[in-house]
Amino acid sequence: MDNPFRVGLETERAPAPCAFVIFGASGDLARRKLLPALYNLAVSRLLPPGFSIVGFAVTEMSEDQFRASMREGVAQFSRRKPIDEAVWNDFASRLHYVSGAFDDEANFARLRAKLDEIDANNGTRENRLYYLAIPPSLFPKVNDQLARAGLVADPSDASRYTRIIVEKPFGRDLASGDALNADLHRVFHERQIFRIDHYLGKETVQNLVALRFGNAIFEPIWNRNHIDHVQITVAEDIGVEGRGKFYEEAGTTRDIVQNHLLQLLMVMAMEPPVAFAADEVRDEKVKVLRALKPLVGEDALRDTVRGQYGPGNFVGRPVPGYREEPNVSPASHVETFVAMRLELDNWRFAGVPIYIRAGKRLTKRITEISVHFKDVPHALLREDGAHVEPDVLAIRIQPDEGIALRFVAKVPGPTMTLRPVAMDFKYGSTFGGSGPEAYERLILDAMLGDPTLFARADEVSAAWRFITPIHEAWASAPVPTFPSYAAGTWGPPEASDLIARDGRAWRRI
Amino acid sequence: MSVPLDRVERELAKLWDESARAAGTSRASLLTLVALVSEPGLLERAQAAVAEVVQTRPCRTIVAVWRPGDTPSLGAEVALHRGHDGGPVCGDAITLEATGAAREWLPGNAERLALPDLPVCVWWVGDLPDHDDLFDRMVVGADLVVVNSGEMDLRDLTKLSSIAERSRGRYAVADLTWIRLRAVQDMVARFFDDAEGRACISGLTRVTIEFRSPPGDEDAASTQAGLLFGWMASVLGLPDDGVSWKRGSGWAEARLGRLTARFEAKPRADVRPGAITRVALESGEARFEIERQDDPLVFRWSRQVPGVASPPQALRVHATEEPALLARCLERSKRDLLLETSLRTASRIVRSVAPRLSVVPPPR
Numbered sequence: 001m002d003n004p005f006r007v008g009l010e011t012e013r014a015p016a017p018c019a020f021v022i023f024g025a026s027g028d029l030a031r032r033k034l035l036p037a038l039y040n041l042a043v044s045r046l047l048p049p050g051f052s053i054v055g056f057a058v059t060e061m062s063e064d065q066f067r068a069s070m071r072e073g074v075a076q077f078s079r080r081k082p083i084d085e086a087v088w089n090d091f092a093s094r095l096h097y098v099s100g101a102f103d104d105e106a107n108f109a110r111l112r113a114k115l116d117e118i119d120a121n122n123g124t125r126e127n128r129l130y131y132l133a134i135p136p137s138l139f140p141k142v143n144d145q146l147a148r149a150g151l152v153a154d155p156s157d158a159s160r161y162t163r164i165i166v167e168k169p170f171g172r173d174l175a176s177g178d179a180l181n182a183d184l185h186r187v188f189h190e191r192q193i194f195r196i197d198h199y200l201g202k203e204t205v206q207n208l209v210a211l212r213f214g215n216a217i218f219e220p221i222w223n224r225n226h227i228d229h230v231q232i233t234v235a236e237d238i239g240v241e242g243r244g245k246f247y248e249e250a251g252t253t254r255d256i257v258q259n260h261l262l263q264l265l266m267v268m269a270m271e272p273p274v275a276f277a278a279d280e281v282r283d284e285k286v287k288v289l290r291a292l293k294p295l296v297g298e299d300a301l302r303d304t305v306r307g308q309y310g311p312g313n314f315v316g317r318p319v320p321g322y323r324e325e326p327n328v329s330p331a332s333h334v335e336t337f338v339a340m341r342l343e344l345d346n347w348r349f350a351g352v353p354i355y356i357r358a359g360k361r362l363t364k365r366i367t368e369i370s371v372h373f374k375d376v377p378h379a380l381l382r383e384d385g386a387h388v389e390p391d392v393l394a395i396r397i398q399p400d401e402g403i404a405l406r407f408v409a410k411v412p413g414p415t416m417t418l419r420p421v422a423m424d425f426k427y428g429s430t431f432g433g434s435g436p437e438a439y440e441r442l443i444l445d446a447m448l449g450d451p452t453l454f455a456r457a458d459e460v461s462a463a464w465r466f467i468t469p470i471h472e473a474w475a476s477a478p479v480p481t482f483p484s485y486a487a488g489t490w491g492p493p494e495a496s497d498l499i500a501r502d503g504r505a506w507r508r509i
Numbered sequence: 510m511s512v513p514l515d516r517v518e519r520e521l522a523k524l525w526d527e528s529a530r531a532a533g534t535s536r537a538s539l540l541t542l543v544a545l546v547s548e549p550g551l552l553e554r555a556q557a558a559v560a561e562v563v564q565t566r567p568c569r570t571i572v573a574v575w576r577p578g579d580t581p582s583l584g585a586e587v588a589l590h591r592g593h594d595g596g597p598v599c600g601d602a603i604t605l606e607a608t609g610a611a612r613e614w615l616p617g618n619a620e621r622l623a624l625p626d627l628p629v630c631v632w633w634v635g636d637l638p639d640h641d642d643l644f645d646r647m648v649v650g651a652d653l654v655v656v657n658s659g660e661m662d663l664r665d666l667t668k669l670s671s672i673a674e675r676s677r678g679r680y681a682v683a684d685l686t687w688i689r690l691r692a693v694q695d696m697v698a699r700f701f702d703d704a705e706g707r708a709c710i711s712g713l714t715r716v717t718i719e720f721r722s723p724p725g726d727e728d729a730a731s732t733q734a735g736l737l738f739g740w741m742a743s744v745l746g747l748p749d750d751g752v753s754w755k756r757g758s759g760w761a762e763a764r765l766g767r768l769t770a771r772f773e774a775k776p777r778a779d780v781r782p783g784a785i786t787r788v789a790l791e792s793g794e795a796r797f798e799i800e801r802q803d804d805p806l807v808f809r810w811s812r813q814v815p816g817v818a819s820p821p822q823a824l825r826v827h828a829t830e831e832p833a834l835l836a837r838c839l840e841r842s843k844r845d846l847l848l849e850t851s852l853r854t855a856s857r858i859v860r861s862v863a864p865r866l867s868v869v870p871p872p873r
Contacts, residue, residue: 005698008847
């Protein structure tokens, strides 16, 4: 029987009371992202009563030291400043800490005792959400220990839940990605696993769904009959920022393309799901990945460009090249830039090229999807052979989230002079204030058990199935001449050649 | 800037144009928000509230007020709403001031000045007058009508219920006090989220609602308390006719079938008059209680169900200022059937204790 007092009641999305355990709680992710997100959920009154956080990490510290460290993180990185003391005091009283190695059974027995105590005092009823803010190599150890300590509920048990949030990278190729999934599935059911890609928590990515499926005017033209091509750019102006060791293992393709960029592609290209529900949405997204024309061997070498930044300048000051960054090999051949020409073999997008590019130390920080429409069929208003610019719909993911439509208008005057004009819709200036951070939305969704905005195992696998042959083709090709672009530019010239080959150019952004 | 009525649009366009040249303003509007100020003393409050709302809900605001006078006249002032700290323009503001009989001209002019093709929200600021057709004329073209039952007395629950019924879906009715009640409703609903709690619902025999006494109130029930109980009674399916009442100084008790509802006024200076301070429910041996603490934003939530451990919780609620409530109202565009049902039930329950409707005033 449902609770009759909930029927028709419009309350905020209210999750059941639970304990939130962060493995790797002394790390950067917890301080910069997770605690500020949880604090902001508390400010927004979206955390359930009794909600408690347990930090678990190798670093020895007392609960008071943990609280002090997290307070610093919240003060520095929260979108809401200054800290609301009343909210913080209540929030801090719910912060706990357990220190110890991840492979020591005794530490997990202590964790269990702490969680039992929280259940008894705070009414969290054995609802547990684990966040793995640790390297993937430690996942198996933590999973095993959780299972051994009896800290994983049966997914069919309706009286309590166990969920686990996993951070990328979800492997480094198809084999390791599948192995990681298999390892998670040893302990958790797929519906208990929440693979987080924070891009999906961004308001604009969700708004792309609203734009496509909440408006009648876009969907009829969202196909090969009207779209000339699509460009997706994920550009960063910073370098590897102390993550040299990680980047040497990953490169831009694994760090950005396999997850964030393909997520954007999926949301842009998917068919309308029958409902905005987890499996319906993710079924449609996976179909997009399956429709991606494989880039294997020669095709991969022809339709991809990789690059690496050399020394250059960033906002007027000199910056080192990738090979001069800490923990990077001086002879590294890891890519810090990639551009690709993709095609989807499906009814909607057949023959529509999708150009993607991602990289570090580019001219500016911007993430954008631009949909370039076809020329008008008959140049009725062409002036002395002048080309009338086709319409472009640009969905800006960051910064300045918004939507811009470029269309042609007549310049006032006695002649029919046409010029493209941009109509710009910015969320920030339209709705004021700052919306929730991606992590806030996603953590709340995980607490509510809604995996719609999380990656499913088959999605991760399909992404690796597309990416792995590209890495294999690069591995068999001659060693590239790196560095190939100066920091502060839009990447190597070959990236421009890739799109110019089709008579097109990267959008000026 | 004061402008003749027929130049309102032109002057606003000029202001937008100047602003666009200075800062490249683009315009996005969600709706027209018409605030009808029932007495001049509330004008400043209404203007402050709409100026705050427009920060996150870009719109055109029309604040209309009237003053007594012999010569009918209707003047307009125009301005632009700017973001906090000199941020970008987020809407335009029109103030209409009617004198004397020109009050009758307000509905037509407000309608003429509404943005084309966008929803219109009419917010009635203050108490609802009896037997005044201005309200009816104002809401003719509205999509959403916002009132605040907390500024009214018990008899107005009947009036609000009939307004909602009369709308027949042409417009949705929202109530700022109803939005304010959501946190309390959520805490009450939490008692019954699990099976053990739900098992106690059928055995509920007593509900106590305590509130800060509204000044000068003689009914020992605030509209907020009445509305909360109306909701609970409709959820529980209690009979709302043949209600028997007992009343004392600062309290009243109603008997509805198996259940007794007690309303009790309590002195408390740090919350709004009429605000709920405590709700307690009894079902056999089980006890459920939420009680406002010394910090007025914190409630103690406790539940004693035999055989079930439910540690008490301290629950913090949002400070619910008028602009935030109004912004929440604007988020919905469809009828709030739960509000309508709760209003209807509450109005039937309090019918016999609410003061008689005032007599029809002589024609002006």
